[in-house]
Amino acid sequence: MCYTVCIKEQIDSDCCLRNITVEEGQSLLVASERNGQPPIAVGCRGGGCGVCRIRIVSGSYRKKAMSKTHINEQDLAQGVVLACRVFPESDMEVVSEKPCTPYNPFA
Numbered sequence: 001m002c003y004t005v006c007i008k009e010q011i012d013s014d015c016c017l018r019n020i021t022v023e024e025g026q027s028l029l030v031a032s033e034r035n036g037q038p039p040i041a042v043g044c045r046g047g048g049c050g051v052c053r054i055r056i057v058s059g060s061y062r063k064k065a066m067s068k069t070h071i072n073e074q075d076l077a078q079g080v081v082l083a084c085r086v087f088p089e090s091d092m093e094v095v096s097e098k099p100c101t102p103y104n105p106f107a
């Protein structure tokens with residue numbers, strides 16, 4: 001099964017920056033990368049850097065544990081999560097929280 005995820009630039013925007021297809025069991029970040037120029041910033045891919053922050057607007061998903069250094073309780077309450085730790089279980093709408101600049105661990 002596949003889901004469609006609309007990635008928006010702003011929460012109140014009606015238009016999608018990009019629609020991506022996510023396969024069952026695939027993380028949102030991996031799907032974003034496989035759809036070409038990723039609209040979600042890519043970093044460590046393992047929940048350690050916080051670069052891939054997104055805000056969930058709608059849809060259901062499963063998530064793996066996230067570092068409280070990057071995602072605190074207030075973030076979670078507002079739907080802010082790490083795309084590399086999120087696995088869509090329906091069509092979704094999300095907002096990319098950070099600009100799509102290459103992750104540089106030495107910067």
Ligand code: FES
Binds near residue numbers: 041042048049051082
């Ligand atoms: S890519 Fe580093 S936390 Fe998601």
